Structures are given as C-alpha cells and as structure tokens.
Amino acid sequence: MSVEIFVTDKAGLQKFYEAIMANHETYAPVETFGKFDFKRVARLTECDPESPVAKTRSIKPLFFPRTSRVMKYIATSAGTDVSETDEDPLAVKRVILGAKHCDARALQVLDKVYNWDYIDTDYQKRRENTVIISTRCDKADTHCFCTSLDYDVENLDAMDVLIVNGADGKIYIRAKTEKGAGLLNSEVTRHASPVTEESATPELKKQYDAFAASFRLRMDYAEVNAKLSKIFDTPEFENVSGNCVSCNTCAFVCPTCHCFKISDEKVKDAGVRYKSYDSCNNGYFTLMAGGHNPRPAKYRRWRQRAMHKFVYYKERFGENLCVGCGKCTISCPVNISIFEVVNQVAQ
C-alpha cells in the first residue's frame, strides 16, 4: 500500500467528517450526563470528535457490547428448542470518528484473545466492518501513561485513518490500512490535498514530540513487568488493595477488560441468554457451583487484575493488557491510580 497523506484545515476536516456521516453509519463521542459516549450520529453538531480524552468512554462497547443476546430457548414436551437470536452481528459497514489512540490500541490487544482458541465471529465481523478514525492527542491528561508502555504510540497502526493536528492550523490525514485508504479515496479528496510523505513526516514528528513531552507519568515498563512477574506472593498487594471498594467501575470502563458473565432472562420454560460485562473484582466472579471460591479475599482479586494486565497477558500473547489510558483512575470513586499501584508493588 502506498502511503496516502492529505493536508487540510479545520473547515476541510469538518467537511470530511460530514461527508462520512452522510454516506456511512457513523459513531462519534456524544455528550451524555457530563461524559462522552460513542453513539450513532447523523450530524456533526450532535457530537464532538475532539472530546477530551479524560471524559471520553472507550469504543470497546461497539465491538464487545455491554450486553448481547447469545440465544433463545424454549423447553417443550418434545425437547428443548434452541434458536439463534434475531440480532444481526453487524453486516453494516460503519465508521468511528474521534477514537483515541489508546482505544484503538486496545482493540489490537483484544484481537489476540478473540483469535485465540475460540474465534469470536461476532467480534470479528464487527472489526472487519468498522473503519476507525483516530485523532492523536495534543496533550496528555493527568492520568495518561500510554508512552510508558510496550507499544509505539507514534507509529501506532491500530487505527485505519490517523489525524494529526499540525502547526498553523494544518491538519494531516493519513491512511494506515487498506480500509482507511479506501475511505479516504472516496471521501477526502474533495476536502483536502495530497502531500508527500517527506514533507509531512517532520510535521507529524514535531507534533508527537510535543505530545510526548507533556506526559507527567513515566515508568520503565520492562522493569515493572519483570519485577511483577516474580512477586506473586508479596504482602504489598494486601496493602495497596486496602482502599479499593470493589465497585468494579475500573473494569467496566477499561478498553481492554473482556471478562463476561452469562445470565438468563427466564419466564417459566422459555428464556433468552445474555452475555454481559463482568469484573474479576466481583466477589462472586470466581465462586464455583459447589461453594468454593479460589479468590475469596479482596487483595487476591486485586492481584489478579493487576497481574493479568501487566504480566499474564504479556506472557501469553506478547502484549501488555493495559494501554495506559487512565480511564480506571479517572472513574475510580476513591481515586486509586493503577500506575501508582503497579509501581508501588514493583518497588
């Protein structure tokens, strides 16, 4: 694929967005109750693709919905009828505007587990049919630490189209995948002019350097990962989990958490089976039918969450499960910072 880079200004970008909304099913950050959720939009005035990173929820629910119907069943005297639900696992092509880099990266990480021993076809279809347009942040939020982790934020290829705010009001639009290039070819040419990679690269680099310099949180990822992998039994987990109220907010807003539970909405002999979000911080999460619970204490559940993010997933799939977005810290009612906790434990 040849690299396609376009340059435009704010008005051109807005026209580009509007053209997308006119021709595709589009999802963008919409303000609801003081935070931004990704919702279906028809006009640019309804949404804010430049929503602040701290207040924007992840795009995970568009791929792994917070609740989906798995099947319907009805028990009759002749046996049990099981049918697929009428839910369409997304044959429609769609576009996401205003996704953050961390959210896009999170999907790349999730792809590994969804393509592992069981291939989740619904997730795959949603992934294939979605074009992700991601704007690079200009400034890090208080709790962001994406640049400290194991992935290259500057050359991230998790999104299909990258948008970067250059100097002097110039906005660079760059295709990152074939899907993205296809979208640009059909929508962007009227509102932006192509530039060569040589002329754009220094601008993109300059913007990234300014962005990377704005981070307050920095850590040595390799060191933290190596230390954590050796200290499963440290009593420090008991200390750091003391002020956690086990509310599970962190897992529900996390762009990479993917645990779920199965529940039935049942009336007499017929029912619908749902798959919904769950969290390993829940006391009953590991409770077995016989009554045994391998993680009865809060600190054990906390350890599982931290170690799964920073050690286990890396060992198994080669990627860190935490993408450094800071959403858990921002949402935490008692302001616990995952960054602070893993660093404290690793010390």
Add this chain to the structure above:
Amino acid sequence: MNYTKQIQEIAAKLFAEGKIDVFVGYRMNGFDDNQVPVLISGPQDISKLVFTDKSVFNLVNYLKTDHTRRKRVGLVVKGCDSRSLNLMLTESQVKRENLYVVGICCEGVVDDDGQRMQNCVECMVPDAVVYDELLGETLSGSQTLTGSKPYIVNVDIAALAEKPLTERAAYFEEVFESCIRCNACRHSCPLCYCAKCCIDQETATLYNGANTTSAAFHALMTWSLHLAGRCVDCRNCEKACPSHLPLHLLHKQNESVIFKNFQEHLAGVNPGDRGAFYKYSMQDPDDFIM
C-alpha cells in the same frame, strides 16, 4: 476547612496508646489535588493523613471490608458519614466499642471542579452526630433539627417536579438506558452491606445480570427502595458511577416524602433510630403511596 494536623495527632496518640489496629483517613493522591482514602496500620504512615474540603468519600464504607473486620478501627467522619455510621451501629453491622470515631463539624466538601457539592449546600446535619472526639466549631447541626432551618427540597427534584410526566419519564428512561450495570453504586454505598444481594441473580426474570434497560431499572429501583429512609445523601454512589448518572434523584424523592410524612425523619440522626420504614404506627399516613 483543614484538620490535617489535629487528625495526625489523634492518630499518633491512638497508635501510641494501642487503642486501634487500623486508622481510616484520607491522603493526597500524588497527582492532583484529589484525595485517596487510606488505611493506616501503624504509626509510620501517619504523616500521610490529611483532611480538607477535598476529603469527599464516605469512609464508613470501609467498615464492611476484609481490612477492618474484627479490628479496632479509628475513623474520620463528617456529618453525613456519621449518620451512616449511626445506621450501621443500629443495624448491628459494627460494634461501637471497636471504633474510635473522629467527628468533623463539616463546612461542606467540593467536587472535582472545586464547586461546593449540592448535598453540602442543602445539608441539614453538617456536624458529626456520633463521635469520640469532635473537631471544629459546632455549626448549626442541632438547631436545624429542631426546625429553625426549613427543609430544603433538592434543586434537581424541584426542577423535575415542574416538568410534565412524559418529559420526566423520558428523562429517567435515558438514565436507565445509560446505566451499565457495573453495580458501583451499590458497592460504594456504606449501607449496602448484604453478603448476597438480590440483584445478583443469574436466572431471575427481573434481576438477571444482563445489561438491559429493564434490568437496570429493576436493579436501581430496588436499590433505591432498600435505602428509602436510610439514605444519608453522602453521594458515594454518584462519585462511583462511571456513567455520571444523577442517582441522588432516586433517593432524594424518597427522603423528602419521608421527611414530610414521618415526623420529619432524617436517617441516622438519632442513635438507635431504626428508620422510618422499620417502625409502624396506626397513625402512619398512606396518602403518599401511588
């Protein structure tokens, strides 16, 4: 409002005298001016303790966790927190002799944007009602209870009450639609201490774990009604809600109905008061029932 020094002294004294095993207070989070609750188990960490108008979270919540169970606990409480503590004591969830309570005459706490929280503006009981030691000037706590200060209906409730029924219904529909069923409201509520909660069922028709609007409605309404006459308006639930839902609406309406109809009942103000719905009298009104 800054009681950092006094609280550090009290904690040091308690540890020195061997009166407590753990002290629950606040510390700075180290990133901005927000605070994190902290459980201190020895005198070495006392210098971390702070108390300012950013000390928002109701610490009574920690009395139901593994880290404080069967231990002697030192605890900082504001007015609303102390009311929930009173209810915990009345409902036999904690033993008074295991607690050393540092009460605060609260001047109100502020939210993330530095604005005084609405529940503090409307607060009728700013002083701690249960304590071993009281810090600060007694404000008007006891006076307001005798009726010198009129009951203020919550601004949001008042605004909603003026809207037509269809608009109100649409508003609440959006609330329940936006709920993601993480149950953070329940976990952060100091008075939700049941070991097994009725909304955690896997196969029930109403309370299944699915994240449908109807399941969210039933879970939130059940929660709201279980807290009717017990909610102390500390807003832990709203702080925890990742969807930023106006959960206080579900409680404040109950509270105002109860205040009006049950001898100006305010939850947890009087020690041993079991709450409006635990008492029964032939004179109880029923005209507020839908």
